[in-house]
Structures are given as C-alpha cells and as structure tokens.
Amino acid sequence: MSSPGAGLRSVPVDLGDDSYEVWVGAGARRHLAEVLPSGAGRAAVVTQATVGVTVDPGIEHRVFTIGDGEPAKRLATVEDLCRRWAQWGMTRRDVVVAVGGGVVTDTAGFAAAVYHRGIAVVHVPTTLLGQVDAAIGGKTGVNLPEGKNLVGAFWQPAAVLCDTEVLETLPPREYASGLGELAKYHFLTGDDLGDLPLDERVARCVAIKAAIVAEDEREGGRRALLNYGHTLAHALEIAGHHDLRHGEAVALGLIFAARLARRLERVGDGRVADHEAVVAGYGLPDRLDPGHDPDELVALMKRDKKALDGLTFALDGPDGVEVVAGVPEDVVRTTLVQWLGEGGR
Numbered sequence: 138m139s140s141p142g143a144g145l146r147s148v149p150v151d152l153g154d155d156s157y158e159v160w161v162g163a164g165a166r167r168h169l170a171e172v173l174p175s176g177a178g179r180a181a182v183v184t185q186a187t188v189g190v191t192v193d194p195g196i197e198h199r200v201f202t203i204g205d206g207e208p209a210k211r212l213a214t215v216e217d218l219c220r221r222w223a224q225w226g227m228t229r230r231d232v233v234v235a236v237g238g239g240v241v242t243d244t245a246g247f248a249a250a251v252y253h254r255g256i257a258v259v260h261v262p263t264t265l266l267g268q269v270d271a272a273i274g275g276k277t278g279v280n281l282p283e284g285k286n287l288v289g290a291f292w293q294p295a296a297v298l299c300d301t302e303v304l305e306t307l308p309p310r311e312y313a314s315g316l317g318e319l320a321k322y323h324f325l326t327g328d329d330l331g332d333l334p335l336d337e338r339v340a341r342c343v344a345i346k347a348a349i350v351a352e353d354e355r356e357g358g359r360r361a362l363l364n365y366g367h368t369l370a371h372a373l374e375i376a377g378h379h380d381l382r383h384g385e386a387v388a389l390g391l392i393f394a395a396r397l398a399r400r401l402e403r404v405g406d407g408r409v410a411d412h413e414a415v416v417a418g419y420g421l422p423d424r425l426d427p428g429h430d431p432d433e434l435v436a437l438m439k440r441d442k443k444a445l446d447g448l449t450f451a452l453d454g455p456d457g458v459e460v461v462a463g464v465p466e467d468v469v470r471t472t473l474v475q476w477l478g479e480g481g482r
C-alpha cells in the first residue's frame with residue numbers, strides 16, 4: 138500500500154493493528170490501486186448497476202453486481218457472492234472492493250468478513266451517507282425478515298476512498314438522506330458543519346466518527362452516541378414502510394430527541410429551537426406526520442436493539458449528548474402525543 142497524498146484529505150482511523158486511512162476528495166477513486174493491501178493478487182469489485190461508478194484496481198479484477206435496495210442486503214446475496222468468488226478461485230491473498238452506498242458496503246463487507254474466514258476489503262462509498270457513516274467504522278451486516286442488520290460482523294476495511302466527485306449523480310433524496318447524518322454530527326460536536334465546503338465537511342464527519350470508533354470499536358459505550366436521533370428514526374422507518382429515507386427519519390428523530398430532552402429538563406427551549414433550525418437549514422423534514430399512532434411508535438422504540446434497559450435514547454444535556462437508559466415510557470409517549478397534537482410542528 139502506498140499513499141495517494143496530493144489533493145486528498147487523509148483521516149486516520151486509529152485501531153491498533155486494524156488502523157487504516159480514509160482518503161477524502163474529488164477523484165479519490167482513481168487512487169484505488171495505491172491503497173490496495175500490498176501483495177493483493179486479484180480484486181473482486183462488488184457494486185450495483187444503479188451506482189454507475191467504475192474503478193480500476195490496477196490488478197486482475199472482476200465485477201460482481203448485486204441487487205438494489207434493502208431487499209438485496211440479505212444472507213442469500215452473501216451466499217451468492219461467496220459462491221461466485223469461490224468459482225473464480227478467490228483466495229485469502231485477494232481483495233474485495235465495495236463500490237456503492239451502504240447497502241453495497243454493508244453486504245460486501247460482511248461477505249469479505251466471512252469468506253475464507255476473512256479477506257481484505259476496501260470501501261469506495263458512493264453515497265453521502267456511505268461516505269460520512271456506513272463505510273467508516275467496520276460494522277458490516279445484512280437484514281433478516283425479522284429485522285434490519287440482525288446478522289453481521291465487525292470487519293475493518295484496509296482503506297476507504299470517499300470520492301466526492303461521484304456524489305454529483307446521486308438522486309436528490311439520496312443526497313438529503315446523507316444530510317440527516319451530517320445534522321447528527323453537528324449536535325455530537327457543536328461544530329457548524331453547514332458552512333464548510335463539501336470535501337471538508339465529509340472529512341470532518343469521518344474524523345468525528347473515527348474518533349468515536351477508535352474509543353469504542355465494538356459499541357460497548359461511546360459508539361452508541363452515533364445513534365443520536367436514531368431511536369425514533371428506526372420506528373418511523375418501520376411504521377412508514379420506508380416511505381422516508383433514512384436521513385429524513387433521522388432528522389425527525391433529532392428534533393424528537395431534543396423535545397424529549399427538554400421534557401426531562403436536560404435542555405431548555407433554545408436547544409430545541411437549535412435542533413429545528415439545523416434540520417430545516419439542511420432542507421430536511423422537520424414536521425412529523427400527524428397520522429402516526431403514538432402507541433405503535435412507542436412499541437417500535439421499545440424493540441430497538443440498543444434498548445438494553447427499557448427505552449434507551451441518546452439525549453442532549455448539560456454535558457452534551459449522552460446515552461440515557463430507562464427513560465420512562467409515559468414521558469416518551471407524552472412527548473410524542475404533544476408533538477403530534479401540534480400537527481407535528
């Protein structure tokens with residue numbers, strides 16, 4: 138592995154022997170050959186037809202396409218990939234290159250984690266959400282019919298290339314979905330990311346995530362902060378059968394988390410207004426559909442897999458965002474009912 142250097146920003150993810158660099162900037166994908174593990178024999182490039190981004194690993198390679206959307210993120214796709222890799226004769230010296238959004242990097246990353254008990258993977262995330270979140274930190278996995286991301290592994294990539302040029306072809310709602318995660322980082326650090334040029338913004342988000350992952354790779358504690366806004370977001374995604382893109386649901390989840398923190402007297406009105414202003418500033422939805430059934434949403438939030446001790450939320454407070462377990466159900470329900478009663482505003 139050599140260093141792409143000039144023109145790109147490099148953000149280290151510090152994980153001892155598993156450390157790697159995330160390279161951010163326009164044209165980063167053209168440096169793929171330089172970041173492959175040294176001695177890599179062949180490369181299996183995993184992507185989707187809808188991604189439309191080509192890469193040149195500079196070594197013998199083959200392209201393996203998978204289906205689009207959440208339905209493709211399942212064990213059958215992992216089996217199919219591993220079988221096709223075996224038929225091609227891939228060995229542990231070879232490398233997987235995942236080119237796509239979170240569906241591709243999660244699925245190909247998990248297949249790489251289990252094929253031959255683990256072969257190297259390099260991520261080339263092509264969505265904003267993938268660049269600031271999904272491709273960073275080594276969580277890989279697939280869905281089961283019973284729930285999202287229920288089967289997976291921690292498998293750190295050898296390198297990540299966040300090429301901001303490829304975001305130009307992203308459909309607007311996919312771009313907005315990434316902005317929801319950007320809004321989340323805003324509250325985790327208090328940094329005003331909105332004013333930064335895109336490359337810098339992506340690099341800053343990567344650095345925030347990298348710092349949290351470096352402290353808590355396996356989500357024993359601090360990494361759970363990355364779920365800020367996600368408890369209601371996941372419930373809204375399930376209740377609405379994914380009519381909201383993930384980042385749109387996160388935007389609403391951020392406002393709800395602020396309202397809940399206010400009801401628990403952790404923050405005042407000003408902080409709720411800050412959340413509403415940041416979400417609106419990113420052009421994200423800030424209005425909860427008043428047709429939602431609060432009981433259904435509370436029941437879904439109780440099923441959240443992070444809820445180890447009753448209802449668990451990442452909540453803002455005097456010392457910043459913290460994980461708060463055992464939030465009383467009636468407080469959660471009242472906060473929701475009040476928001477819905479205001480017409481979701």
Ligand SMILES: NC(=O)c1ccc[n+]([C@@H]2O[C@H](COP(=O)([O-])OP(=O)(O)OC[C@H]3O[C@@H](n4cnc5c(N)ncnc54)[C@H](O)[C@@H]3O)[C@@H](O)[C@H]2O)c1
Nearest residue numbers: 185187188238239240263264266267270271276303306307
């Ligand atoms: N592993 C993690 O830490 C982590 C974190 C957050 C989210 N995720 C996962 O990420 C997934 C969502 O990822 P996503 O939002 O990137 O969605 P996605 O992967 O479904 O991509 C969205 C759509 O954009 C298309 N696309 C991708 N790049 C494109 C480009 N440059 N130009 C045009 N079209 C392009 C894709 O083909 C797809 O149709 C979810 O499954 C979620 O669970 C994982």
